[in-house]
């Protein structure tokens with residue numbers, strides 16, 4: 032018989048490394064003579080979309096199009112250290128370095144523009160720099176870049192952002208271990224086949240507080256990817272080991288969900304800005320994944336009154352719990 | 360990748376001649392979805408690989424007076440898309456539709472599923488339930504026809520001789536009123552090896568008694584087979600719930616007689632019983 036249930040999973044998650052562990056990131060922004068931009072940073076975009084949002088941030092600060100930016104990343108020979116892509120930290124830590132470096136170079140450009148336009152209340156918008164009170168006084172970003180170079184001014188800036196926190200009290204464990212926290216909640220609806228132990232996830236509703244969504248469709252992608260991973264973690268993924276030898280040796284045996292297994296996902300972006308993040312933003316990578324398994328397990332409990340305490344809740348494991356319950 | 364010579368025969372005769380000479384050192388390749396992983400893992404080391412999908416007489420589905428003929432290199436996708444098969448053998452088509460994912464179904468063939476003789480095959484047990492027969496050809500002995508039930512000797516081992524090619528699968532038409540069903544249990548919805556599958560064929564007479572029943576579970580025994588003791592229990596009787604319940608117990612016993620008790624039997628016994636009862640119920644509602 033198929034039984035349906037609904038479950039909720041919630042989480043909060045410390046951004047970055049916390050507990051006094053070094054957590055720093057660098058970015059370098061260079062303005063070329065033709066007004067194009069080169070950004071260098073050791074950050075790694077392995078699919079989460081950080082390259083895109085860093086271009087957005089630099090573009091936002093300098094009032095330019097983000098496709099004029101060339102990004103050089105993850106090359107120890109050419110890029111300053113940004114620390115690992117882990118702990119959901121890139122947007123939050125490297126993002127701050129991007130904004131800082133952009134603002135530093137903007138200051139230099141601003142002084143040149145003030146000199147040329149004879150105005151002080153300048154705006155950087157749509158590839159132009161102009162006076163708010165006298166909008167007819169304007170100079171293109173491209174021309175301004177050239178003027179900066181002609182004057183021999185520094186047209187490259189490096190910024191370093193550090194979110195390393197104090198450690199907690201070693202005796203009491205009290206203190207603020209992390210620079211900030213992310214919050215997320217998910218709802219899962221499942222159908223459990225009590226005859227086979229098969230669980231079908233019918234729907235996931237996922238809300239994540241990201242502070243500020245720099246790129247909303249990027250955030251949705253992260254949420255959907257995280258849910259798919261959480262689903263595999265809850266139901267199928269397992270590494271078997273025997274006497275120190277791995278028995279699960281390839282992806283034919285390690286069961287990640289296929290597109291057929293991933294249910295409709297309804298992502299909700301919650302924006303509660305955090306003052307320490309760039310534009311109020313914080314990370315979403317792991318927070319998107321963490322609530323999924325508890326939500327699914329709670330939904331299973333809601334459907335059939337069985338508590339799963341060991342993962343994965345695969346066919347055999349769940350059916351054993353169902354049989355044990357029937358026996359009692 | 361290991362080294363071997365790839366031979367692309369132009370005709371059936373060409374292929375049979377090739378095997379007559381080099382069969383012992385050769386492997387046939389159809390879709391390659393079993394063979395290529397085998398070559399990669401170096402489980403097999405042939406000197407020659409004989410490519411058969413381009414031989415036209417090996418393809419297609421034909422209707423005869425009392426039977427159907429299916430070419431060995433017919434892909435699962437072709438089976439699923441065949442109206443002829445869907446009308447006549449819906450459970451067989453369901454088994455083909457359950458294989459891997461679209462990529463595997465586009466390449467994998469019915470002949471490869473049989474010849475590979477995997478204990479976890481999906482189409483092979485369904486064919487067994489349908490009473491499939493195999494047409495084998497060699498240069499030396501010409502054509503011979505054997506029941507599929509006798510062709511699989513042990514896991515991954517068939518009775519095919521090294522100079523033989525499986526050149527056709529023959530299925531007798533089912534008697535009017537035969538109901539059939541296939542169900543597969545896997546760890547996920549696609550690209551999943553069967554944890555278990557079950558094919559049932561059932562016909563009732565005008566008194567609502569079982570006049571024909573075929574039960575073939577797959578992926579639970581080293582070699583799939585019809586569960587005749589369970590079948591006989593129901594033959595000639597009205598399939599009442601109590602009898603079906605008793606039959607499901609016998610079915611599980613028949614399985615354990617073959618496999619012995621293993622870590623997985625604890626799961627397989629109740630679940631095989633459940634799936635059997637559920638499918639019987641569905642077939643009886645029709």
Ligand SMILES: Cc1cc2nc3c(=O)[nH]c(=O)nc-3n(C[C@H](O)[C@H](O)[C@H](O)COP(=O)(O)OP(=O)(O)OC[C@H]3O[C@@H](n4cnc5c(N)ncnc54)[C@H](O)[C@@H]3O)c2cc1C
Nearest residue numbers: 387389390391392393394458459468471472474480481525
């Ligand atoms: C990712 C993946 C998922 C899979 N999922 C499933 C699944 O869900 N269910 C399932 O049942 N199988 C599955 N398989 C296994 C495989 O796809 C099937 O067994 C398929 O039927 C093999 O057919 P083929 O044409 O690819 O065979 P090949 O790999 O070409 O050949 C298989 C064997 O049969 C022999 N052979 C082929 N044709 C003939 C012939 N005409 N005469 C004599 N010998 C012959 C070959 O020499 C070889 O030993 C999967 C495989 C992969 C890689």
